Amino acid sequence: AIVQAVAARFGAGPLAGKRVLLTAGPTREFLDPVRFISNPSTGKMGMALAHAARTLGAEVTVVLGPVGTVERGGLDIVDVVSADDMAREVLSRVGTVDVFIATAAVSDWRPETRAPQKVKKGASTSPEALTLVRTPDVLAEASRQVAGQPKRPVLVGFAAETERVVAHARDKLERKGLDAIVANDVTAPGAGFGTDTNRVTVLTRSGAQHELQGSKREVAQALIELLLVSPS
Amino acid sequence: AIVQAVAARFGAGPLAGKRVLLTAGPTREFLDPVRFISNPSTGKMGMALAHAARTLGAEVTVVLGPVGTVERGGLDIVDVVSADDMAREVLSRVGTVDVFIATAAVSDWRPETRAPQKVKKGASTSPEALTLVRTPDVLAEASRQVAGQPKRPVLVGFAAETERVVAHARDKLERKGLDAIVANDVTAPGAGFGTDTNRVTVLTRSGAQHELQGSKREVAQALIELLLVSPS
Numbered sequence: 001a002i003v004q005a006v007a008a009r010f011g012a013g014p015l016a017g018k019r020v021l022l023t024a025g026p027t028r029e030f031l032d033p034v035r036f037i038s039n040p041s042t043g044k045m046g047m048a049l050a051h052a053a054r055t056l057g058a059e060v061t062v063v064l065g066p067v068g069t070v071e072r073g074g075l076d077i078v079d080v081v082s083a084d085d086m087a088r089e090v091l092s093r094v095g096t097v098d099v100f101i102a103t104a105a106v107s108d109w110r111p112e113t114r115a116p117q118k119v120k121k122g123a124s125t126s127p128e129a130l131t132l133v134r135t136p137d138v139l140a141e142a143s144r145q146v147a148g149q150p151k152r153p154v155l156v157g158f159a160a161e162t163e164r165v166v167a168h169a170r171d172k173l174e175r176k177g178l179d180a181i182v183a184n185d186v187t188a189p190g191a192g193f194g195t196d197t198n199r200v201t202v203l204t205r206s207g208a209q210h211e212l213q214g215s216k217r218e219v220a221q222a223l224i225e226l227l228l229v230s231p232s
Numbered sequence: 233a234i235v236q237a238v239a240a241r242f243g244a245g246p247l248a249g250k251r252v253l254l255t256a257g258p259t260r261e262f263l264d265p266v267r268f269i270s271n272p273s274t275g276k277m278g279m280a281l282a283h284a285a286r287t288l289g290a291e292v293t294v295v296l297g298p299v300g301t302v303e304r305g306g307l308d309i310v311d312v313v314s315a316d317d318m319a320r321e322v323l324s325r326v327g328t329v330d331v332f333i334a335t336a337a338v339s340d341w342r343p344e345t346r347a348p349q350k351v352k353k354g355a356s357t358s359p360e361a362l363t364l365v366r367t368p369d370v371l372a373e374a375s376r377q378v379a380g381q382p383k384r385p386v387l388v389g390f391a392a393e394t395e396r397v398v399a400h401a402r403d404k405l406e407r408k409g410l411d412a413i414v415a416n417d418v419t420a421p422g423a424g425f426g427t428d429t430n431r432v433t434v435l436t437r438s439g440a441q442h443e444l445q446g447s448k449r450e451v452a453q454a455l456i457e458l459l460l461v462s463p464s
Binding site for chain 2: 028032033034035036037038039040042066068069105107108109112117118120121125127128129130131132133134160161162163168186187193
């Protein structure tokens with residue numbers, strides 16, 4: 001690890017000269033100044049991947065949704081809140097990188113309007129309808145944007161699923177034109193949101209399938225090795 | 233501080249023998265296994281109050297919504313997720329305490345139904361309606377429950393507002409039958425959600441009004457002193 005850290009510092013290592021763009025964490029879609037729709041992502045898996053790529057010599061930018069305190073050293077971090085913010089920051093960068101890894105749990109819907117002041121509860125206790133509209137699909141839009149480029153970045157997606165995990169992930173890989181997708185069952189014990197461990201299935205465009213498990217750090221190192229250092 | 237810590241350990245201090253119940257953090261109201269409605273509360277102010285009361289000798293129970301890593305030493309912590317969970321844990325305890333301080337940012341609405349599996353986006357991009365219903369008002373229900381008790385606990389509320397802060401807080405104090413309410417403008421710089429500092433206005437049933445500001449720890453100590461040690 002010391003050798004790799006030194007290598008990273010001097011721009012050496014197997015990923016030296018590579019530019020990696022990552023998204024991590026959740027997004028928040030506010031309906032007024034204090035209420036939002038979100039998900040339990042803590043950004044741990046994405047940050048572990050970012051540090052693993054950095055340690056192997058890559059230049060890493062993370063477009064990061066709202067998370068608690070994370071280790072930021074050695075990374076270029078762009079903080080964002082909403083899916084719209086994340087899409088804008090990704091689309092302005094993805095054309096110039098070698099690899100784009102989309103780990104963020106982007107909200108798929110946002111409230112159609114955002115009230116300028118906190119909505120008071122009022123006396124009525126009858127049900128209310130909140131109108132939701134779709135957010136941009138950051139990974140699909142990035143994929144479309146780079147599709148015609150002479151040197152297209154490697155595109156890696158993540159799929160957090162609760163059922164039919166591999167089938168949903170394979171479908172997402174094809175639909176979004178990805179090189180690989182990392183799928184996990186977020187309802188499985190020791191996997192998914194907020195845990196320190198993970199168990200994932202990696203599917204590649206060529207049809208290969210790999211299973212990885214361990215601490216998020218171990219899984220991150222294995223993923224970077226598998227996808228970027230010695231891709232099959 | 234050392235003297236106070238020692239005092240707390242041996243059950244001494246101005247709040248020795250007092251039982252304090254607190255709520256802290258946000259709640260999460262899930263619409264499927266991975267998506268929820270919530271707010272940016274980090275539980276910092278509530279946890280600072282809990283530790284301040286403990287340091288002065290109180291026995292402190294915190295009903296805590298989902299937050300990151302917090303200092304749990306010396307406190308009895310009950311972890312919860314939703315407003316329904318929080319209401320249940322509070323209502324089973326509030327009848328036997330001396331003080332109830334409701335700092336949690338409880339979601340006012342929850343999705344009417346919770347899908348058993350992650351809702352897939354599907355092909356349609358047209359707006360969708362999410363039906364919301366009201367959650368229990370934890371503080372109001374606690375207040376009603378103890379209203380007839382011979383020795384009613386001191387009830388302290390918090391009001392996170394974005395406009396007409398004092399008026400909204402005064403209304404809440406009266407409507408919920410509180411002894412005091414701590415109001416802050418969560419849109420003001422250096423106050424409210426996720427910050428390390430706070431600036432609050434304390435209103436009491438007797439009509440007194442106090443302004444406090446500083447780090448959340450300093451504000452917490454001043455609040456405990458003002459409300460519990462030497463109430464005016």
